[in-house]
């Protein structure tokens with residue numbers, strides 16, 4: 001039997017479950033209603049990207065936005081996990097980008113269509129190195145930030161999340177069984193904007209981790 005290393009969770013091919021509109025300031029900047037229940041969507045494992053390879057803008061989009069987010073890596077699976085024990089299912093964290101083809105998403109929204117083309121394209125989920133949970137004792141109160149070509153664009157704190165990490169794990173696992181190696185993207189704070197080919201995105205979580213990605217085009 002081969003044993004897998006959770007610190008390379010992106011190689012496991014597990015689910016990427018994303019939470020949208022989890023920061024009121026971001027929901028408002030896009031004129032979206034602040035939700036009373038989590039908004040969920042999925043990315044596929046082919047969306048994963050690690051440092052050294054470029055984010056590729058798909059041919060069908062002229063407006064791909066950065067969304068910096070705290071990712072939660074599941075260490076122990078479960079169904080209908082109670083909030084009280086939810087954090088026992090967390091192996092660690094990763095800083096993530098939910099790259100979003102905003103023009104396509106707007107079109108899908110206006111037609112009542114799903115967001116797959118806007119959210120799940122190859123390279124739409126750049127991730128940092130794995131961060132063991134001990135390195136972030138309070139994931140509900142860390143700064144996440146992103147600059148583009150040296151200019152700060154997003155600078156939020158996970159304390160601004162509408163739905164907490166234990167709530168999200170419990171809520172999601174009622175609907176979708178969580179497995180070891182799954183990743184939950186917890187939503188983005190305000191400041192999203194379009195990236196251009198050759199841009200350099202530099203992002204971090206407090207002084208815990210940082211990552212850099214270049215932008216290219218298919």
Ligand SMILES: CC(=O)CC(=O)C(=O)O
Nearest residue numbers: 019020021022067187188
């Ligand atoms: C409007 C969105 O794209 C929602 C989303 O992904 C978020 O992080 O908020």
Ligand SMILES: [Mg+2]
Nearest residue numbers: 067098187188
């Ligand atoms: Mg997002």
